Amino acid sequence: MADQSSPVARRLQTVKNIIIVLSGKGGVGKSSVSTQLALNLHASSPTAKVGILDVDLTGPSIPRMLGLDGHGVHQSSSGWVPVYADGPEARLACMSVGFLLKNKGDSVVWRGPKKNGMIRQFLSDVRWGELDYLVIDTPPGTSDEHLSLLEHMAPVHSRLSAVIVTTPQAVALMDAMKCLSFTRAVNLPILGLIENMSGYVCPCCGEISNVFSTGGGEEMARREELRFLGSLPVDTELVTLLDAAEPEKEGSVREGILQQYSSTSSAKLFKKIVERMVEQLG
């Protein structure tokens, strides 16, 4: 029986749904999907409260994608205060190892036990408050970090679910299959599969070119009896937004990121993905 009085269980008792974002392979767009998932869940209702936790310890990219580079987290007597991407509204909270590094370019060179300790601290010490959704961005593959994460969250297992991100190429799909067998081995319910970088939409004429082929994710979902949540094409507007320069002033929030994202074509497609996910979550 998982310990319901553990610091992680106590801290996460005010979080209704925890969504873990996984990918078998690096570079398929897992962090950008996690970021878009958090932004769309935030936009799904005027009262939705969302958190995003970046446990990709060696390659944290969520602060940059949310325009929050340069922020630091404050330690209060009741834990770490997350950084809010929507400023004083405080409905989109973010925590990442990126906020703990002295310089943005510093690398995290930690052995397993230190990474495990950091993950435990992220889960037990961040003052999320009431959250409808906590999105967790993980490193690529299925590593010790994933096992640590699930071990620490055993007391809240009934609120966990996962989303698998893949691209359409055969190598990425093979790695997504490994990811799927991992989730089955640890008994983690899967909300569905997202195919990212599925074709390229020309910004001039709207013609779709299937640069990396397309449809492999949907086919895998059908074969494995998973829900196919949707496909997202390569969107140059999205890269410009997520990889944009830092805010002019260190510690400030990049102006209008939430509004700018909502007008991209990716946001419109992602809205449907989120509707399907929310329906699954009930």
Ligand SMILES: Nc1ncnc2c1ncn2[C@@H]1O[C@H](COP(=O)(O)OP(=O)(O)OP(=O)(O)O)[C@@H](O)[C@H]1O
């Ligand atoms: N649909 C898309 N259209 C255009 N660019 C995309 C799309 N998805 C992701 N990208 C871009 O591709 C790059 C890699 O994406 P991202 O960092 O999300 O991948 P990742 O799977 O999290 O990588 P890793 O886990 O190896 O760090 C980023 O620059 C991101 O902005």
Ligand code: SF4
């Ligand atoms: S897709 Fe159409 S507009 Fe885009 S480069 Fe090709 S021909 Fe030109």
